[in-house]
Amino acid sequence: MSVAAALHRRPRLRLGLLLAPPMLWLGVAYLAALAALLVTAFWTANSFTGEVERTWSLENFRELFGIGVYKTVTLRTIGIAALVTVVDAAIAFPIALYMAKVASPRAQRLLVVAVLMPLWASYLVKAYAWRGMLAEGGLIDWIGKPFHASSPGFGVTATILTLAYLWLPYMILPVYAGLERLPTSLLEASSDLGAGPATTLRRVVVPMAMPAVVAGAIFTFSLSLGDYIAVTIVGGANQMLGTVVYANVGAAGNLPFAAAVAMVPVVIMLLFLAAVRRTGALESL
Amino acid sequence: MRRIGAVLSAALLALAVAGCGSTGGGGGGASGKFTAPDVPMKKSVGKGEGEVDILAWPGYAEDGSNDPKVDWVTPFEKQTGCQANVKYFGTSDEAINLMKSGGYDVVSASGDATLRLIASGQVAPVNTDLVANYKDVQPFLKDRAWNSVNGQMYGVPHGWGANLLMWRTDKVHPAPDSWGAVFAKSSPYAGHITAYDSPIYIADAALYLMKTKPSLGIKDPYALDQKQLDAAVGLLKVQRAQVSEYWSDYLKEVQAFKTGDSVIGTTWQVIASLARSEHAPVKAVLPKEGATGWSDTWMVSAKSKHPNCAYKWMNYIVSPQANADVAEYFGEAPANAKSCKLTSDKSFCATYHAGDAAFANRIHYWTTPIKQCLDGRKDTTCTDYSQWTQAWTEVKG
Known part of the structure; x- marks a missing residue:
């Protein structure tokens, strides 16, 4: 009896074999890693040698919630991620609207390539380019000089600028896809009924594109929440959750505490996704 | 970080470290009286394995890629046939x-890493008989609390x-002459001050x-009780408001001084030299309060895959010429007493008080x-490194 014939007669077996590798990948490489992270968060590290000691304790979480600095860092991180999302949405919406509803098909294709192009360059190159631009006497200082403006210097503003630049394509693409699905006939109907362009935008386009914007926001928000590289390059002396995790893994050698800190963005994202589910944006991903 | 279990075990270990307890001289670290994990020592050095993986402070293993004139790794490779793979690190924790x-x-x-490496069994005792150039190392660097346990050397002194x-x-x-700057x-330089990004910087304050x-x-x-640590942290928080950025990546500091994003702050001689070679108008000085510093030791990993090449490297890097080259490039006193005759600047060793x-x-x-407490106080407990790490996170905010 050939294998092919056996599989042909048992569709369930066929399906099982087909799905097993991706399920294993999801289960072992992703969920198990997350579970390992959670478990590690309940262990402690020896403060002298840095060896992990596998005894259960809630000490890491007590420290995380009990010491003011982690609350400050968490709030700063959420604030940065939220502002990056707002800046990206504000820039991405007009661009996506133009791409989807105004540009000719040829221009549309060119614009999609232009939006994707920055993704071809390395993250580090782009972050260091921003460091150069934001530095004293850099490009931004030079442009601002005639207007008596100067670079904001390294800090939270610089971090928001850099992250907003880095994640912009992740906002434009979903919004563009969402707006493209919006039937042009609706816009015509709105104008036939006497609505001006502003009213059409406010009452028809924005509500219908909202799920797409929220879908883009999931990307920009979660990517900013976990970032630790941009903030070390342009963030001056500021810390984000990512740098606290990195400092605990890379410098202090306190893996369990790093795992506890790493749970914070996971929890924030779960809350964020639960809120997003209500808008129906998950269906338009 | 205050974790009861960790603190208890640290206390136990520290108790073992303090052991006989009476030796607690300034800057000397803990007394070398604790039982280190049993890691076998090498008995002989055979033929090289063809390569060696070196973990070093920036500037300690230059192969000419930063400056073609600065190269002592290539001669080592030619002499021994051991291909050197160098990785630089920015802090002792790293x-x-x-x-x-x-x-x-x-x-x-450095001294803030050695005992932790020994206690966690990461490094092996070093058989100094197998390191020919060890006999020329300045005697005041041998058998010190930070590089030996019970008279057994765990490395070869490099320089300080x-x-x-x-x-x-x-x-x-x-021009400043005090850390008060x-x-x-x-400060008139608020927003342009830089500092070293490591808990050990608390000692500077x-x-x-x-x-x-x-x-x-x-x-x-390095022996601060809670009240003293709080005072140091208070000082650092004042400084934090005026810091442009903390540095642990030495190249980032060079760049920040070049552009003027940082105009004053703590540094190493090698960074000052690099910045000057890139035409940044900088000067570096030892302020009147004195300074924190380092005394470095080459240690060999307990899990070394290339132990023969590792010993060959240790012997080479403390040889008179190589030790002179690295000391002059990094800006530190060489460990080898014979190196002082071989520096290109003949007054170098006098400037750095190498034999002093x-x-x-x-x-x-x-x-x-x-x-x-490392200063010998018995009536109080001092803050340990995990508390310093915690305090440093709070300083940065």
Whole structure:
């Protein structure tokens, strides 16, 4: 009896074999890693040698919630991620609207390539380019000089600028896809009924594109929440959750505490996704 | 970080470290009386394995890629046939973590890393009979608390020096001669001050307080009780408001001084030299309060895959010529007494007080702070490194 014939007669077996590798990948490489992270968060590290000691304790979480600095860092991180999302949405919406509803098909294709192009360059190159631009006497200082403006210097503003630049394509693409699905006939109907362009935008386009914007926001928000590289390059002396995790893994050698800190963005994202589910944006991903 | 279990075990370990307990000289670190994990020592050096993985402070293993004239790795490779793979690290904590990850044969460890490496069994005792150039090493660097346990050496001394104060000569007037320039309340350089990004930097603030606020009673910047640590942290929080950025990546500091984003802050001689070679108008000085500093030791990994090449490297890097080259490039006193005749600047060793044991004892070498006060106080407990790490996170905010 050939294998092919056996599989042909048992569709369930066929399906099982087909799905097993991706399920294993999801289960072992992703969920198990997350579970390992959670478990590690309940262990402690020896403060002298840095060896992990596998005894259960809630000490890491007590420290995380009990010491003011982690609350400050968490709030700063959420604030940065939220502002990056707002800046990206504000820039991405007009661009996506133009791409989807105004540009000719040829221009549309060119614009999609232009939006994707920055993704071809390395993250580090782009972050260091921003460091150069934001530095004293850099490009931004030079442009601002005639207007008596100067670079904001390294800090939270610089971090928001850099992250907003880095994640912009992740906002434009979903919004563009969402707006493209919006039937042009609706816009015509709105104008036939006497609505001006502003009213059409406010009452028809924005509500219908909202799920797409929220879908883009999931990307920009979660990517900013976990970032630790941009903030070390342009963030001056500021810390984000990512740098606290990195400092605990890379410098202090306190893996369990790093795992506890790493749970914070996971929890924030779960809350964020639960809120997003209500808008129906998950269906338009 | 205050975790009961960790603190208990640290206390136990520290108790073992303090052991006989009476030796607690300034800057000397814990007394070398604890039982290190049993790691076998090498009995002989055979043929090289063809390569060696080196973990080093920036500037300790230059192969000409930063500056074609600065190259002592290539001669080593030619002499021994050991291909050197060099990885630089920025802080002692980073070095310890990289050592734990395995894959490195030798490490240049400072005094705030050595005991932690020994206690966690990451490094093996070193058979100094197999290191021919060891006999020329300055005697005051041998068998010290930070590089030996019970008279057994755990490495080969490399060199020592002080953390300096660097400033932009075109932006900072008058030229500073005190750490007060970076700790002042409303500095004219606010927003352009830089500092070293490591918990061990707390000792710099403690040293400044030791000289300027005698009422706190700080005798050793690495032996701070809670009140003294709080004072140092308070000073650092004042500084934090005026810091442009903290540095641990030495190239980032060079760039920040070049552009003028940083105009004053703590540095190493090698960074000042690099910045000057890139035409940044900077100067570095040892301020009048004295300074924290380092005394480095080449240690060999307990899990070394290329132990023969590792010993060959240790012997080479403390050989008179190589030790002179690296000391002159990095800006520190060489460990090898014969190196002083071979530096290109003949007054180099005099400038760095290379043979001056009394001067060497005045620098406050990086040491891991532990519960038992290193300055010999018995009536109080001191803050340990995990508390310093915690405090440092709070300073940065």
